Amino acid sequence: MKPLSERTANFSDSVIRRMTRISNQYDAINLSQGFPDFNPPKEITDRLANIAGEGPHQYALTWGAENFRYALAKKQEQFSGMKINPDTEIVVTCGSTEAMMAAMMTVTNPGDKVIIFSPFYENYGADVILSGAEPIYVPLKPPAFSFDANELEDAFKKGVKALILCNPSNPCGKVFTYDELKIIADLAIKYDTYVITDEVYEHIIYEPNQHIYMATLPGMRERTIICSSLSKTYSITGWRLGYVIASPFVIERVKKVHDFLTVGAAAPLMEAAVVGLNFGEEYYKELQKHYTQKKDLFIGGLSDLKLNFTDPQGAYYVLVDVSEFNVKDDVRFCEWLAREVGVGAVPGSSFFKEEVNHLIRLHFAKKDETLIGALDRLTDLRKKAIQSNGYFK
Structure with a gap:
């Protein structure tokens, strides 16, 4: 064979x-x-129990149920300060795993180079390789897991198409400071590079650290592709509800990739999760x-x-x-x-x-x-x- x-x-x-x-x-x-x-949270599981009887049980809109997207946009705006259009800037995916893969396939062509900080979540290298791209690794140096700005720029000079940023980081628990993010952002702008962020732990932060959204930095709104999920925030890892937030130009392409990867996320789970997205501060x-x-x-x-x-x-x-x-x-x-x-x-x-x-x-x-x-x-x-x-x- x-x-x-x-x-x-x-x-x-x-x-x-x-x-x-x-x-x-x-x-x-x-x-x-x-x-x-x-x-x-009991409010979410109680809502799911009701949905088991009343539905929805059929396909939702491919890029996510409307009420889910609107609730997500409102919640993310509350924490990031960014105004997000739920109709043109969000795609709901089957977990952040699909979100990352859809983002990678949207951005890269075979032969493109992608920066990954090491240590890294194991899926990132696989996502890059499955997309036909080439990973370039930049070390985060213990014990603070900081990076060398010169080493990072040397990686950018190789003509990279994107950088993957996990913040807070799995596995080392690093939360990137504003100054560190600014270095990454300035290099991304200088070398015309996308930044694909994995922000699934955005709400699991230990004082005095603070989560700063890369997309809020000057010049980064259009070139940042946010990937995340509800898994960790609401303790529903098995529900596989993720999302991509990006500019309309990027999201139009992500919609097409997502459509052929998975068609859509689970309709009853999206409906139940809206309760969580509407939780207060x-x-x-x-x-x-x-x-x-x-x-x-x-x-x-x-x-x-x-x-x-x-x-x-x-x-x-x-x-x-x-x-x-x-x-x-x-x-x-x-x-x-x-x-x-x-x-x-x-x-x-x-x-x-x-x-x-x-x-x-x-x-x-x-x-x-x-x-x-x-x-x-x-x-x-x-x-x-x-x-x-x-x-x-």
């Missing part, structure tokens, strides 16, 4: 989703794939307080265990340094951790272009009792590592 697609030949499955399967296999506490074990203050408490509980426990880790500025991930265990294969280490310690983690190598084997990613979007249970299991980490007889070295 003829060979299959060359562009997918070197793909592996998602390491993150694989670690969920491994966690399930060994009954480990799954702190790998970033989804909560608590329910969405108090909901988002409580959300920030909720995750701040989770973060303090979890990193406090890691500190008590004398483990080295990053203190995230946003999102709900912690990178833990496992150098003391002389890890040479972090994938093997995470498999061992799930099996022998009972905690699921993601190997750091799946997020870095650089060779990294000493980091693992844990998340804390879990009930307090789940996090306490995971910390209890991690108390045996050093003892069991000694007993492993160098299994992961």
Whole structure:
């Protein structure tokens, strides 16, 4: 038989989703794939229960139900200050995963170059390659995960078409400052480059950090393509409701790509989610307080265990340094951790272009009792590592 697609030949499955399967296999506490074990807001699920009887159950408008788009535009205007036309500047997608792919296919041609900061969410490289483009990686340097402006400009000089910006960042929890965003924006304007933002953690921010929307910077409204979703903000990761917000010129093309990728997002879920989009400011203050408490509980426990880790500025991930265990294969280490310690983690190598084997990613979007249970299991980490007889070295 003829060979299959060359562009997918070197793909592996998602390491993150694989670690969920491994966690399930060994009954480990799954702190790998970033989804909560608590329910969405009751107002949203109550509305969904009503919709099960009354509908809608058929296709919504391809680029999103009207009431959903209008509620989303109003909510985003409240937080960003940008006036958004819900008819010409929004496409509702099947999760932010599709939003990113639709944006990438809208912007790039085969052979174009795209800047990705490293560490990065694993889908970005795949999106670029599936679009026929070429990724160019620029390192974010720990512990602050800052970038070198000269290195970044050197990447822009290679004739890039777009830059992907995850803010707040998965996996390192970095929140980009205004000055950092201004450097990126000035370079994007200077080299006529699009910026595709992934802002799914926009409301999960820890004081004194603040989320600043790239599109609000001078000269960036027309060249920024915002990708996001409702997954993290409303604890509905399984609903797969995402969106793209961009200028009408870009959105007209995104609509066409989206139409042939998925036709449209789920009509009953959009209808139920409108309730969440109409929440007042108090909901988002409580959300920030909720995750701040989770973060303090979890990193406090890691500190008590004398483990080295990053203190995230946003999102709900912690990178833990496992150098003391002389890890040479972090994938093997995470498999061992799930099996022998009972905690699921993601190997750091799946997020870095650089060779990294000493980091693992844990998340804390879990009930307090789940996090306490995971910390209890991690108390045996050093003892069991000694007993492993160098299994992961």
